[in-house]
Amino acid sequence: MTETTVYSFTDGFQLGNGQFSRERRELPTPQAHDLLVQVAATAVNPVDTKLRQTLLGPHAHILGYDGAGVILAKGPQVDDFQVGDQVYYAGTTQRQGSYATAQLIDSRLVAAKPTNLTMTAAAAMPLTTLTAWELLFERMGFPAVKNANAGRRLLIINGAGGVGSIMSQLAHWSGFTVAATASPKHFPWLQQHQVDLPLDYHHDLPTQLTDAGWPQVDAVAILTEPTAYFSLAAAVIAPLGHVGSIVEATNDLPLRLLKAKSASWHWEYMFTKTDYQMELATQGQILARAAHLFTTGELRSNVTTVLAGLSNDNLLTAHRLLETGHTQGKIVLQVI
Numbered sequence: 001m002t003e004t005t006v007y008s009f010t011d012g013f014q015l016g017n018g019q020f021s022r023e024r025r026e027l028p029t030p031q032a033h034d035l036l037v038q039v040a041a042t043a044v045n046p047v048d049t050k051l052r053q054t055l056l057g058p059h060a061h062i063l064g065y066d067g068a069g070v071i072l073a074k075g076p077q078v079d080d081f082q083v084g085d086q087v088y089y090a091g092t093t094q095r096q097g098s099y100a101t102a103q104l105i106d107s108r109l110v111a112a113k114p115t116n117l118t119m120t121a122a123a124a125m126p127l128t129t130l131t132a133w134e135l136l137f138e139r140m141g142f143p144a145v146k147n148a149n150a151g152r153r154l155l156i157i158n159g160a161g162g163v164g165s166i167m168s169q170l171a172h173w174s175g176f177t178v179a180a181t182a183s184p185k186h187f188p189w190l191q192q193h194q195v196d197l198p199l200d201y202h203h204d205l206p207t208q209l210t211d212a213g214w215p216q217v218d219a220v221a222i223l224t225e226p227t228a229y230f231s232l233a234a235a236v237i238a239p240l241g242h243v244g245s246i247v248e249a250t251n252d253l254p255l256r257l258l259k260a261k262s263a264s265w266h267w268e269y270m271f272t273k274t275d276y277q278m279e280l281a282t283q284g285q286i287l288a289r290a291a292h293l294f295t296t297g298e299l300r301s302n303v304t305t306v307l308a309g310l311s312n313d314n315l316l317t318a319h320r321l322l323e324t325g326h327t328q329g330k331i332v333l334q335v336i
């Protein structure tokens with residue numbers, strides 16, 4: 001293999017109407033900690049569609065973060081992977097992405113692919129797993145140990161999307177009892193993903209929680225724009241509890257509402273570490289721990305849709321589906 005087929009934007013597309021164009025580039029040479037990975041599958045995330053909608057004008061950035069594939073070559077400072085290893089990873093904003101047949105990736109962000117998952121099932125998981133793990137176990141500080149949070153309750157706002165569907169599983173593994181919101185059509189999916197109490201976000205959530213005997217929770221994870229849910233979170237959070245979000249607020253949040261309970265607010269952005277070159281190896285370590293949990297059956301892949309082939313049509317189909325804002329689990333493109 002001497003070249004890679006990659007996908008980048010054409011110039012000057014209209015907002016929400018972006019197009020991908022196909023280019024052929026020489027394969028890059030891995031330096032230092034790099035791996036050159038032949039991409040077998042890539043997944044789409046809302047960050048991809050947000051960038052496609054907002055990156056106007058000429059540029060040659062290749063989108064895509066999640067990936068699973070096979071190592072083709074490695075840099076001189078890579079000791080823990082070999083050519084031919086199967087890996088999965090979520091990448092970084094700092095490099096060209098995974099809408100490609102091959103890409104460079106920092107080995108510290110990478111882990112061995114879960115042995116029991118296909119490439120498509122594995123590619124669905126890294127970005128959302130890192131986000132859910134970092135919010136729950138790093139930002140909020142709950143122990144990432146099996147059953148260590150027994151007796152604690154977590155409320156997830158947006159339980160059926162990509163992040164919610166892995167957060168519920170990680171929370172359950174660590175001992176939480178989990179409530180999560182979605183439309184009723186997603187309730188079976190929630191229950192398959194270890195949600196104990198599905199809640200319909202179209203109806204009054206405090207009433208549903210009270211009726212279920214959940215007067216308060218130890219943590220609230222708001223996996224959608226948080227403004228509309230902040231007062232609810234402040235009302236149901238237990239004293240000394242933790243509230244967090246992964247989505248930028250469109251308004252100032254009334255943090256004063258948490259003060260009487262000494263409750264904490266947390267932001268999680270899974271690209272913070274790579275944007276600021278901090279604690280890079282922790283992302284590979286989290287993915288390695290998650291891979292073990294996939295292999296033992298404690299976690300399952302959230303892939304719901306697989307599109308065969310990396311093509312303009314499939315990329316746009318995947319983006320359009322995700323942009324409905326009402327998908328369940330993850331959409332993946334099979335590259336090879």
Ligand SMILES: NC(=O)c1ccc[n+]([C@@H]2O[C@H](COP(=O)([O-])OP(=O)(O)OC[C@H]3O[C@@H](n4cnc5c(N)ncnc54)[C@H](OP(=O)(O)O)[C@@H]3O)[C@@H](O)[C@H]2O)c1
Pocket residue numbers: 045046047127128131157158159160161162163164181182183184186201223224225245246247268269270271322325326327328329
């Ligand atoms: N900070 C980070 O590092 C980070 C990482 C990953 C994702 N994110 C962001 O987090 C958000 C969620 O990501 P995702 O991958 O889970 O998205 P996703 O898979 O697209 O989420 C889809 C789900 O959102 C639910 N939903 C839509 N409107 C809602 C509302 N008003 N209230 C509650 N739920 C609603 C839908 O449920 P219904 O079908 O029932 O409406 C659907 O199941 C996105 O904004 C994404 O950009 C941030």
